[in-house]
Amino acid sequence: MAPRDAIRDTGREAAIHRGRVFTATVIVSLALASLFYRYYGLQIVNYEQFLTQSERNRVRLEALPPTRGLIFDRNGELLASNEPSQLLAVVVERAGDLSALLDRIESLIGLDPEERIRFQERRRRSRPYDAVPLKLRLTDAETAVVGVNRHTLPGATIEAQLTRAYPHGELLSHVLGYVGRINTQETQRIEEDRYRGTFHIGKVGLEKYYEDVLLGRVGNQNTEANAHGRVLRVLDQEPPNPGTDLKLHLDLELQRVAAEALGDQRGAVVALDPRNGGVLALVSKPSFDGNLFVNGISTKAYSSLRDSPDTPLLNRAIQGQYPPGSTVKPMLALTGLELGLITPETTVKDPGWYQIPGDSRRYRDWILRIRGTGHAEEVDMRMAIAESCDVYYYDLARNLGIDRLSEGLAPYGFGQVTGIDITSEQRGILPSRAWKRAKLGQPWYPGETLSVGIGQGYMLATPLQLAQAAMIVANRGIAFKPALVSRIGNEERVAPPLEEVVASPAHWSAVIASMMDVVHTPAGTAAAIGADLSYTIAGKTGTSQVIGIAQDAVYDEEKINARHRNHGWFMAFAPVDRPSIAIAVLAENGGGSSAAYPVARKVMDAWVTRGQDG
């Protein structure tokens, strides 16, 4: 070491070191200046941007879904409510390994493949950091299991939610319809902003028709959340506006009476208030429980409903189209009277069948099978309605011709939708020359007019249309659009009268008197319900064929397949002098009108004797 020390120049060493320290100081200064420059850039130049970013981090805009409007009957009975329920949702961004999380949840509380698919669908239409619902309507046990295992379920949260409930289940499903989870097609259609936080949408019935009213307006709240998505506090809030409540004309008790009266009979009952067109009862059997659909019906349950030969999902009252049969006779008689083709005194010879001159075909009267002869030698209008004489109407129809016949029935609403406030209504068919040419590309044959004259042939009508016709007759021409809802929120919903069906008072009286005979005379086709009546009923029976009966073939109820049996109809109103109810009853494959008029009587009894007609 010593030699090296000897040649060491300490002064030079120090000088070199000073130079290096100087260089180092320059470098350090530049580096620290660049750090300052960087922090200046972040904190001063881009301050606004990062402040916004940190606010966005911190503050989560959450949707506050509105509560759906309630639905009440005319007496304030709750028909559609909202019940609290728990749902499991996942903030995908916080979940880390999503599929592992879903597997874990599945192992804890079970998860259908369908729920996973729906989850992915919802995820697609959600915003980042939204809690995407995974499993709706948790049981208390499931909620507890998830709560206990919360720390192993990153991103999973339990949220309270109100879910639609229909306390009367099957009884009102065809009226209320139901809400269901928003599907992909609906996503395209709806305004996404209005449905933030809302997972259900009206699918059919009132729920669909009044979706806009029932939905309400979504609210918002800004919450402060930490990096794990846990909400720490609410910063500000714009509360949601609940959906508007609906009040119906419908009477829950009357609905129940109608449903019970129909029993297991497939068919429909529609009762209208003739004074305003309000629907007092609307029953379609068989029915289903709308609650099943609210949180997603299982595929199995759904296909059993869809594929059932009894078609419970079909709302027969507004969608079922049947030949109206003899129920059209009062309206045809009125048409004949107004056109001067008949008078109340005009008679027609009735051998039990009818022949168009020059045509060998015999158009049979239904009575022929029973009596082997006609209703009487000479049948007048009153008898033709009371006893439902076909021959009289074959003759009238032939005299009218299809054009005038069609025009005569049109004002009663046949062949067009009534415009009732539920969706998917069918229009039926009011045949005419134009209709046949357009639909079938064929000319009209005179024989077809005769079939329409007794409500058969091409003619189809829904129970609602017949109830509407009954209402118009009850009102002597004054017509209203049938409506379920009487009040939206606090706003009374007044149905404007439709165009009046004009006929002379004498003619109305003659037809209505004949309809009373249906019930109130022993020979009337509905005389069976005429006993012990404390009020008056005017009605008309109808029996409509499901399959064409070959000429001269005998209709044998016993041998006919149950689904080929005749439909029974009854349309009526009561009390006659001051009508408070107009009703149409359809007994699908009921065999005949005897399956229908007892139902109508029970409903009218319940309504009229209750004094609800005031």
Add this chain to the structure above:
Amino acid sequence: MAEYDRYLANDSRGDFKHRNSILEALHLDGWLLLLLATLVTFGLFVLFSASDGSQATLIRQMRNFGIATLAMFAASQVRLDTYYRWAPLFYVAALLLLVAVPLFGVGAKGAQRWLSLGVIRFQPSELMKLAMPLMVASWFSRYGIPPRPWPLLGALLIIALPASLIVIQPDLGTSMLVAGSGLFVVFMAGVSWWYIMGAAALFLMSAWPAWLFLLKDYQKQRILTLLDPESDKLGAGWNIIQSKTAIGSGGWSGKGWLSGTQSHLDFLPESQTDFIIAVLAEELGLRGVVFLLSIYTLIILRGFAISIRAQTGFGRLLASSITLTFFVYIFVNMGMVAGILPVVGVPLPLVSAGGTSIVTLMLGFGVLMAVSSEKRVIAQ
């Protein structure tokens, strides 16, 4: 030792007239002590907020500072020639411990960096941060300043050996710091600029093969993330995005102490350790950052001043390289949190929570004080 005799004779600065204060008697540098105390106090406030007001964290950190201060005090009492003599042994011991790490070490977070001695776990690489400048400085003062080619080659070997041992742990950040603390000595010893430029050229040329063969995926990821943090918002880029957001949203005056949303709502990762500067920047704003940078700058300047006033080549090299290493800590940490350098595990010196790094740093300042009191030792 012959050198000392010479210095005694050559000393012409009039230090004999210097008043012998208590601090000098205790071998402490008053300015450095004041600056460190300010920094530590300031750092404790930041840490208190970063830990969501955890007293336990605060107490643990104060305890660490207590231990570290004792270590500093002890280190400052040791005479420089003792360091000079013991440097090789210290270096070899640290090297052996580094060799022991892959054999007996314990892992944490996917890397094996720790040795466990009963209750104490420590990182030999931290030890090396101190041993390295001591060794290289003693090496050069033994074999001549400025270094001639062969001693220079030997020094590079001395540096490369532990650096490569640390790289395979794997801990790229510490490895670079350790290598840096040695290379700074080389630089300060006055190695020719030609060598430096040649080395820089060589480094740049080897960067590509290193990228291909040497760097592990997570290391590449860190660099890639740095270049484009937005590419992986929720993964590797999350940390950088969140720390930049925290810093930027602080603005000039900050959101207020204890009121940082990024840090308190857990958006900021590692907020008590490597990313603590983001808490400071968010809550105290650019004002706070400037204040911190000022203290750091003063400490660095003080370190350089000590090195210039050092009486021996060994002391000069030691003081200036320790100071430069301290600077590198600051630059790498603040640069990485601000998103201009890759994320390597380097704490913010004397502010981040952590025992070993504080003790190592304070030991370094102890050595620095030993250098500063060198002449006075002679004066006595």
